[in-house]
Structure formats: structure tokens, C-alpha cells
Amino acid sequence: MAYEAVIGLECHIQLATVSKMFCGCPAEFGARPNSNVCPVCLGLPGALPVTNREAIDAAIRLGLALGSTIRDVSVFARKHYFYPDMPKNYQITQYDRPLCEGGALPVRIGDATRSFALIRVHAEEDTGKSFHPERHGDRQVSRVDFNRAGVPLLELVTQPVFREPAECAAFLTALRRLVRWLGISEGDMEKGHLRCDANVSIRPAGTQALGTKSELKNLNSIKGVEKGITAEIARQERVLASGGTIEQATLLYDADHDKLAVMRSKEHAHDYRYFPEPDLPQLAVDAAWLAAARERLAELPWTRAERFAAEYGLPAYDAGVLCDQRELADYFEEVVKEADPKKVSNWIMTEMLRHLKATQRGVSDWARNVPPHHFAFIIRSVETAQATATSAKSVLDEVFANGGDPASIYAERGIRARSSSDELLPLVRAAIEENPGPVAQYLGGKTATLGFLVGQVMKKSGGQAVPQTVKDLLEAELARRAAAR
Numbered sequence: 001m002a003y004e005a006v007i008g009l010e011c012h013i014q015l016a017t018v019s020k021m022f023c024g025c026p027a028e029f030g031a032r033p034n035s036n037v038c039p040v041c042l043g044l045p046g047a048l049p050v051t052n053r054e055a056i057d058a059a060i061r062l063g064l065a066l067g068s069t070i071r072d073v074s075v076f077a078r079k080h081y082f083y084p085d086m087p088k089n090y091q092i093t094q095y096d097r098p099l100c101e102g103g104a105l106p107v108r109i110g111d112a113t114r115s116f117a118l119i120r121v122h123a124e125e126d127t128g129k130s131f132h133p134e135r136h137g138d139r140q141v142s143r144v145d146f147n148r149a150g151v152p153l154l155e156l157v158t159q160p161v162f163r164e165p166a167e168c169a170a171f172l173t174a175l176r177r178l179v180r181w182l183g184i185s186e187g188d189m190e191k192g193h194l195r196c197d198a199n200v201s202i203r204p205a206g207t208q209a210l211g212t213k214s215e216l217k218n219l220n221s222i223k224g225v226e227k228g229i230t231a232e233i234a235r236q237e238r239v240l241a242s243g244g245t246i247e248q249a250t251l252l253y254d255a256d257h258d259k260l261a262v263m264r265s266k267e268h269a270h271d272y273r274y275f276p277e278p279d280l281p282q283l284a285v286d287a288a289w290l291a292a293a294r295e296r297l298a299e300l301p302w303t304r305a306e307r308f309a310a311e312y313g314l315p316a317y318d319a320g321v322l323c324d325q326r327e328l329a330d331y332f333e334e335v336v337k338e339a340d341p342k343k344v345s346n347w348i349m350t351e352m353l354r355h356l357k358a359t360q361r362g363v364s365d366w367a368r369n370v371p372p373h374h375f376a377f378i379i380r381s382v383e384t385a386q387a388t389a390t391s392a393k394s395v396l397d398e399v400f401a402n403g404g405d406p407a408s409i410y411a412e413r414g415i416r417a418r419s420s421s422d423e424l425l426p427l428v429r430a431a432i433e434e435n436p437g438p439v440a441q442y443l444g445g446k447t448a449t450l451g452f453l454v455g456q457v458m459k460k461s462g463g464q465a466v467p468q469t470v471k472d473l474l475e476a477e478l479a480r481r482a483a484a485r
């Protein structure tokens with residue numbers, strides 16, 4: 001029997017606020033263990049929480065970007081369970097009246113844009129972090145760091161709208177882009193800024209009723225989400241194919257070994273005994289706050305990509321790549337004031353992104369050494385035949401590495417495009433004299449060696465010869481020799 005999968009995601013987004021959700025402790029990462037703590041986030045009796053307005057503002061902006069309905073009054077609730085890294089024995093979260101409801105995230109998959117519907121986005125606090133077990137002398141010990149306890153989190157829950165693991169990966173990639181774009185989170189899954197659990201069930205293809213779902217945890221990279229869900233779908237198919245039934249369970253996925261392990265089965269399902277948090281007032285978001293949040297909301301990545309395609313005549317693919325990061329889109333819009341949009345896009349997608357990937361650096365590092373005006377100068381120099389692409393790229397490499405004004409580098413080095421046959425013919429003839437082997441191959445019919453000879457002439461010209469002229473001259477000179485044989 002053919003099955004189809006039904007998948008829903010629960011994503012946790014760690015907010016990049018200065019302080020924690022309900023106290024003034026720094027929310028920074030990497031401080032000495034248990035140094036950013038106070039009575040509130042340690043859960044000491046009598047300590048009273050106060051809601052972090054900046055965290056709620058971030059949640060509102062995310063909700064607005066996703067087209068969610070923002071409740072004017074939402075409620076924090078206590079979710080009870082015991083865990084060593086949660087000293088209060090309850091987590092402050094939102095339950096039946098969350099801050100944001102509904103909405104959808106548009107995701108580009110291949111050539112189409114699909115919209116994945118959401119149930120809710122709510123605000124809550126993170127737990128501390130356990131490290132276990134570690135060796136301590138002759139004992140195995142577990143240790144707890146409460147620096148993360150109380151750090152602001154948003155939980156985003158999708159409808160069960162996904163059918164393929166690859167759709168989940170594309171969704172997470174788009175969500176990561178959005179939270180970075182809005183400046184509300186670093187969105188790094190490997191560092192736990194973005195976490196994801198998946199609810200997975202399968203049903204006979206074409207039917208409507210939902211099968212029993214399992215919950216997949218510990219998916220700590222986008223690749224891991226895709227692989228883990230793929231493994232769980234395959235597991236459920238094997239169970240059903242062998243006549244078994246799917247048990248409701250929570251599973252852990254080990255990406256390194258591509259293995260699933262059952263963490264707890266239905267018998268241990270939690271009853272969290274939610275009730276409204278008595279120490280916090282209801283969360284009221286008035287019209288003025290909403291308006292201010294809307295004001296702070298930048299042009300959204302998918303809107304901006306559409307505008308880039310329409311306004312600059314770029315292919316949808318280019319527009320998508322340029323709007324992958326807000327800084328990159330901003331940089332493009334500066335360069336494009338002084339150079340042809342498609343050419344700028346090509347140079348960014350090939351040269352700039354290649355350099356950034358190779359050096360593991362960011363757009364701001366690039367812009368510091370190659371300000372938009374200088375990049376535009378280099379791109380234009382090729383279009384106006386002032387320099388060859390080879391020379392221009394070598395100057396760009398240098399400017400990215402060391403900074404400097406490309407116009408002065410061009411002047412100092414006498415960089416220009418050489419296309420006159422008076423200048424190039426001697427180089428062409430020298431290359432032919434020095435490479436009798438490849439010349440003989442060419443004349444013998446192996447025309448692919450022409451590329452090698454063009455390369456030799458380019459080298460002699462210091463990269464300044466115009467390749468098409470070199471090719472024309474070489475072909476003419478070789479034809480002349482062939483005729484003379």
C-alpha cells in the first residue's frame with residue numbers, strides 16, 4: 001500500500017534580547033556557568049517575574065510578518081513538570097490564550113511559492129541546561145547551568161501541512177531567514193537558537209483520517225530534521241507493512257548514526273496541569289503598541305524579492321538569493337545605483353558569495369573592504385571594456401583582502417583591456433612558438449587545445465588581453481600556418 005506522511009512542526013526560537021524573559025539578568029550566551037542568575041530565574045520562593053517588553057515586541061513583529069492575529073489580551077500560564085534544569089518545577093508559557101494565532105509562512109520551493117499555515121506563536125521562558133554525565137574524580141556527575149533559565153523563547157506551531165521531509169527543511173530555512181531578517185534571533189540551529197520537534201504520522205495515500213502520530217525530538221540541524229523525519233516515516237511504514245500498529249511515542253533522532261530511539265511511550269504521557277500564572281498580569285497589547293511594532297517591521301524578504309524581480313528585471317532565482325540576508329539585499333541596492341542590476345547580481349552571486357563562503361566571513365566584513373561604490377567601479381570597468389574580467393577579478397580579490405580604492409590600483413598598475421592586434425599579435429606568435437606540441441595537436445584536428453593556447457596568451461598579457469580577440473587572432477594565425485604547411 002502507498003502511504004502519505006502528515007507532518008507538523010513545533011519550532012522554538014531563542015530571542016536575541018539583552019535580558020531574560022521575566023527578570024533583568026543578561027540573556028547572553030557563553031558566560032561563566034551560573035553567573036547570570038537571580039532569585040527570579042533560579043525560582044526562589046517569593047521572587048516575582050516581570051515581563052520583558054522587548055521580547056513581546058519581537059513576538060508581535062514575527063506575528064505581524066506571518067500575518068497572524070495578535071491578541072489584544074493574552075495570558076501566561078504555568079506548565080508543570082519536573083526537570084532538574086527547571087528549578088520552579090513549572091515553566092511560564094502560554095496555553096489557551098497565546099499572543100499570536102493563525103498566519104502562514106511563504107516558502108519558495110523550486111519555482112513555486114507555497115504558504116504553510118500556522119496554528120500559533122506564543123512567548124515563554126527557556127529552561128537551564130544539563131550536562132550529564134561527566135567524570136568528576138571517580139564519580140559520574142551531572143551538572144546544571146542556569147544561565148539559560150528564563151531566556152526568552154517563542155514557540156511556533158504549524159498546522160500538519162507538510163507531506164515531505166524536504167518541505168520541512170525548506171520551511172525551517174525560510175523561518176531562519178525571517179527571524180534573522182527581523183533581527184529577533186540569530187536563528188542558528190547548531191547553537192540552539194532555533195530548535196525543532198516534528199509530529200509525524202502516515203496514512204494510506206488519498207485518505208483523510210489522521211494516523212497515530214509520533215513526536216520526534218532532538219532535531220538540531222536543518223539536514224537533521226529532513227533525515228530524522230525521513231527515518232521516522234520509513235519506520236512507521238515498516239511497522240504497518242508487517243501488520244503492526246503505530247504507538248504514540250516520543251522519539252529521539254541521532255543524526256550521526258541515522259538512528260531513532262524511543263524516549264517515552266504513551267503510558268508516560270504528560271499532564272501538565274496548566275493554569276494561569278498568578279504572578280503576572282494579563283498581557284495587553286494596545287493599538288499604539290501594534291502600530292509601533294508595524295512601523296518597526298522592515299520590508300519582508302519575500303516582498304522585497306518580488307520587488308527586486310519587478311523593479312530590476314532580475315530572475316526570481318537571483319532575487320531570492322539576494323534577499324536571503326537583509327544585509328546582502330541592502331548592499332545590492334547600494335551597488336545597483338551605479339551599475340547594471342543583472343551584472344551586479346552576477347558578480348554578487350559568483351565572486352562575492354564565493355569569497356564569503358571560502359573565508360567564512362559575512363556581508364558586513366565584505367562591505368567594510370569593498371564599499372558599494374568600489375564594487376560598482378570594478379563591475380563597470382568590465383562593461384566599459386576598461387579592464388578584462390580577469391584583471392577586474394584580481395583587483396577585487398585584492399580589495400576584499402586588504403581594502404583600497406580600485407581606481408588607484410587600476411592607475412598604478414596601468415590596468416586596461418588590451419584588444420589591439422598590434423599589441424596582441426606578438427604575444428600570440430610567441431605562444432605558438434613556445435608550444436609546438438599543442439599547436440601540432442590543434443593542426444591535427446584536436447581543436448580543444450585552442451583553450452590552452454588562449455590561456456598562454458592571457459598569461460603573457462598579465463590577464464589584460466580581451467579573450468575573444470586573442471581567440472580570433474590565434475585562429476587566424478594557426479590557419480595561416482596550416483595553409484603554409
Ligand SMILES: [Zn+2]
Nearest residue numbers: 023025038041
Ligand atoms: Zn534572573
